[in-house]
Amino acid sequence: MSVKHVLTTCPYCGTGCNFFLQVADGRLVGVVPCKTDEISLGRLCIKGYNAHAFVQHPDRLKHPMIREGGQLRRVTWEQAMDRIVKEITRIRDKYGPDSIAVLASAKCTNEENYLFQKLARAAIGTNNVDHCARLCHASTVSGLLFSFGSGAMTNTIPEFDNAECILITGSNTLEAHPMIGARMLRALDKGAKIIVVDPRETPLSRISHLSLHQRPGTDISWINGMIKIIIDEGLVNEEFVKQRTTAFDELKEVVKDYTAEKVQATTGIPKEKLVEAARLYARTDKAMIAYAMGITQHSNGTNLVKAMANLAMVTGHIGRESTGLNPLRGQCNVQGACDAGGLPNLFPGYQRVDDPESKAKFEKAWGKQLPGSPGLTLTCAMKEAMAGKVKAMIIFGENVMISDPDLGHLEEAIEELEFLAVADIFPSETVQKANVVLPAACYAEKEGTFTSTDRAIRLLRKAVDPPGEARPDWVIACDMGKRLGSSGFDFSSPAEVMDEMASLTPQYAGIDFGRIDKQVLRWPCPTKEHQGTKILHTQKFTKGLGVFAPVHHAPPMEEPSEDYPFILTTGRNLFQYHTGTMTRRSPKLEREAPEPYVEINKSDAKRLGIKDGERVAVSSKRGSITLKARVTDRIILGSIFIPFHYAEAAANRLTNAALDPIAHIPELKVCAAKVAKA
Amino acid sequence: MTDFRPTILAFCCNWCSYAGADLAGVSRLQMPPNVHVIRVMCSASVKPEYVLKALSQGVDGVLVLGCHIGDCHYMTGNHRTAKRMPLVQSVLKETGIDEKRLKLDWVSAAEGEKFQKVITDFVQDVHKLGPNPLREVRF
Amino acid sequence: MARIGVFVCHCGHNIAATVNVEEVVEFAKTLPDVVAAEHNLYSCSEEGLGSIKKSIEKNKLDRVVVAACTPRTHEPLFRKTVELAGINKYLFEFVNIREHVSWIHAKEPQSATEKAKMLVAMGVAKAALLEPQKEGESSVIPTAVVIGGGLAGLTAAASLVAQNIDTHLIEREARLGGNLADIDIVAPEFRKSKELLDEMIEELNASPKAHLHLSSKVTEVKGFVGNFEVTTDKAEKIPAGAIIVATGAKEWIPKDEYGYGTVPGVMTQMDLEKRLAKGEKPKQVVFIQCVGSRQPGREYCSRVCCNTSLKNALRILDASPDATVSILHRDIMSYGTASEHMYRRASERGVRFMRYGLDRPAKVSRTQRGAAVKVFDETLDEDIDFDADLVVLATPMVAQNDSREVGKLLKVPLDKFGFFLEAHVKLKPVEFATDGVFVCGAARWPSSVSESMSQGMAAAAKAAIPIRRGKVVIEAITAQSDPDKCAACGNCVMACPYEAIEIVESEGKRYAKVNEAQCKGCGACVAACPNDAMQQRGFTTRQLGAMIDALVKNAMEET
């Protein structure tokens, strides 16, 4: 008899809740909240309580496989790795290293992502390394790097408790980040004013003080509108603007046309409400902004993020306790995957690959010549694959076949590849396309760290052994690196990997497993003595002065037309997570939200004679899916919403791959669609 | 309020109260048309969850009718009902829904008049209570 | 997707005069899963049934909803009809728009029509979720057990044996006959009880089908209709298909009331029977009726005592015509023509009937000659004194001391006096709610010789039904538990009135298991289940839930 309670970190939304996995004789039997965890406070959401459910699911990949004659056949690790090395070397020799792309993973640990990018850069010799942050917060990274010099939450999760005003936009916080939502509820109970700006009615907007519904894709308009009101009513924090920022006049110039009337016409937000929101936000001392995909997933996402930064800076609502601008990162380690350099233009710690100094630093550390120009982003890599420039991909734990926009074309692109290797825990839609499949260990079966959305570096502790022959990704990456003849891949533990990463990543310099085993540290943590940083930009911005960006509203790439009269927007629901590889194999979660649906406004439905629960076909220029209609008044007229979790009716067959020019993030949040009875 | 027409659900046991309802019909006893009967074999099979579900979805009143104590076709089935329903009423009361929206009563197969009276009185009572407040509440 | 057909009945004017049948039909067509909706003048007529059959074929229906009268009378007919059309009869749902709508809302046609629509919507919602059912069957052991060898038991046994059914008669005494064996002459025929008994006992002794177990007591009863096992204190295990309870009753013996045991010549009816049998010829006899009955604690009338006193009064007068016999009573209950005749003869022969009240009972005292009785005569409104050499106390029959234990063994109910309580005096006489167990004779209630015999035959006739059929059909409204959802909390076990549920264990999982042969389909377990694990066929939580949803959807969202 052996019963253990293993403290570890939740593999879901990126809030970074810690909990205990209950292990009995090698079986995961349950989840117990950790009452002393400063993030979760001994509370969890339904996904957390079911985080053990998928781990020992019979579908888990247990053996390496190689595709032969269209069929995946079980092979030994030896054979699988040989094939990968053989193919990668062949393709590199034939087409050059930039014909190969590596996809790191926001579901893998910091250590693993560090190794993935090292594998690409040092072992293969390309900067073509990216991951799904490209699809969620790439625009946050680029936008906030421009405005502040650092693309992460400026505050910590617990600080939401004491906020006096919280402006939430493009985030269905209670469903997508339940435990952050819970903090907002605490603030609400303490009397904080909550403003929600969202095309949909969300569980939070229903109990908020002010609920504004904007037309999808019109956000810069209402943000600029708010800024104008703040300026006109003399609510600008003059001192802050003077001392801490630059280029305010350009901003003034830009926003002056955004009269409340105009904004109402563009966004559909009643002007009184906009004024009330502006006053409320500007006049409150401790005011927080929280935003997510609703802001970032646009073809002008970077500008949108900059606009949010503008709003925070004019009011000086930044750099203080419970006061700041907070992008909510949506995956367990999407923050860390970026920190660890899983980006084509950045080394670990956001050091530019085209900056000679940093390049030299890493060449020295890794004892290798490194490519000096930024590589391909995930979204471009796919386009290049289509164009035949990218020939091979190594994908670690991402399911691009559901998560990426315009799946129709993506599928063709993937099929264009000469070679695809995928490491995953389940036979995902992407695995079905692979030439070589590697069974990976999941969060409960390995050690490592996740960096949560508020920059806290949190430990994973091993609870059970991986199934069959599955291995942790860090082991796979090291093995691959060595076999590709590269030095610097012989690590015996994730702790060692973190030590190397810390030595090269300034804001992680003070991090080691020994320290974080006992305390919560948030980067920047420059030295072993440093206690970590809760609030960013307190005295000065990372880049010195905050920069106002004069950004204009631009319509989305695709607007409703006669043929496609609806605006389709996509997102998550509480019970499912991303492409559902994990949640759809967790019985209690699947039971709550078992099938795809499209939310459509009551009057729209009535007009089209669609009854609640009826099957409908939703189509865009790119494709068509059929699913259940959920007739509701919780979405505005003319818009429809589809959660993107469901392979059987993948919303991303419809979405538009139009990219933001800077961040290359696709416009997942807006496209034109039509609805008809199926 | 005057044009408020309550929507009421009634669970009747097959052996007594449903038979009593039939007798009321055969005897052409007139009563208000707000009550919709669901036939069950025994009042003891009425899951309190049904009552709570119905009321939380906005039904204005729920009646549970069984055999008189001692006459239960299944011996002590109605004892269970008699024990349960007061607690269901407590749940209603404590959450702020008037417990009078749930009524438990006994009607034998021979009591057509009693059935008529129970229905008429309950419809009146619910009418006095007004519409179920949960009709308006959106969660 | 179900394919439901809805048939709305005019019932001539009975429904159509109030409910707008066509409107209901049109509404039904808009309901989910409904592929056909029609109306018939009389759905239950040849023509109506025919049109239902036709529609089932034409529209490939797999579910049928009839909106007409009450299922309690017409369900079997429609079930048969859909069965003939090839649909499982449990895929039929009945909606009552006559007794529950048109007849009771005659003055409100509009509202009546609306309500009819709601009920149809609810019926359709349930029908969509109905599942085909197979009625269970269980075999029947072709043997009967009769507990008690008194007159009722003997009659039942003899009648079973006469039907060539193996019958085990279990009698705790060493002899058969029960109370009757101690009675010399039986009223009102004035026949020797011995002849009566010997006849039956000989029959039984002669028959190879009869198995007598004397001086045996039942210690355990297991199983259910068709498959009982009765165990005796002699460790005999008797398998049986049906059981008849004929454990009888006994005479109540007073405690020093009316000088019983202290004053010589004071005795009970049974004592008197023995004395008369010996040929004793008393000269002065006073009967006191209702001693120990029809009074607080024992409110019932024992029914046989009046006739017994009349009978014995006449026997005494037959033996010595000059004897003076008085009967002190509170009312003479000589029901039935023959007994009423005895009463008239007794008064003609000079028996003095005197009415006393419960509040002023007679007093019995000893004198040197024997006993003296003083009673307040309500009619004359004065005290009357008697001398008596015999004072006979007519005491009631009371339940056997161990009747409650027997009840427990068989899981059948008793009334507060300890007599067995049959399921329904008119609908199910001599039966219990527990199938396969029957009752007759004084075990059920104080009964006369003729009553005991007719009940014995009735019980035998009913017990023979399952045995003759050889199998029992179980209506498919029984409960079933879902082992995956069941948490084995035991609520259902405690809720079941029939001990049909037990907690079992398989592969390390404990869950409730329903013995469907024992289940009567009351559904008490369903409501007791804290989860959704226990379901009653034809009344599943999903089906009833759907009815509620249908009501909410149609009645509220529309308004």
Next chain:
Amino acid sequence: MAKIAFDERGADHLLLMREEHGNVAPALISKGEDVGDVRLDVPYQLITILETVYSWVPKGKIAVITRRCDEKALAELTKRGYVDEKRMVNIGLACSKEQVAMCRCSDPVPSKVDLGEPNKPAPIDELSEKLARMTPDERLQFWVKQFRKCNKCFACTHNCPVCFCDDCVLEERTFVAEQSIPPGLSFHMIRSYHLIDKCIECGECERSCPAEIPLLTLRKMLARDMKKAYGFVPGDPKTVSPLNTTLEGEQMEEECDEC
């Protein structure tokens, strides 16, 4: 503690709370293992944890740190045959003042105090008094406001020591009709009914509710009603729930051996 559990009371295993990784963790240790740095100041619901691990401890006696409410919870579990009391060893923990206050606890002292100092019961739960004084409509508005925060995490059932179903009726569409979240009133009303003859007022539902809905208050109000109606108080191993007896209070059946 090891001494009490293993030496004095002959336990083979011990379920406790102790310091791990700078946090307080529940732990099940076996005789001979080091107890570690025991912590009694963090109210883990050990009985709920016991329920999960019980079947994985095939033999031997299990000692558990039991507050008064835990004793009652164990009683409710043994009553239903989930736990064999012969296998249980209680190590009584008298709750601290703070804990008593947090639970508005009316019965804070275990039958045998091994750890902690006995404290007086807390004065009545003010909120329930306040709610009792409200008009039905005010009360409804109060709860609607609270339940709107519900995010359907099932913490209240998941962490409840007397919620013994693995598969919960509240997961059934049939009874919790509302499609999305919050789940609406039926969720909370049905749960209230289910707990009315079981809840031992440990307060774990309230402590673990992310929305901080005052669930313990609701429990207490209904406990009062139950007591008033049938004089029944959960937590006694001998008394059967009035919901499982006839009007005369007779049990339908003798408890059969299996249960």
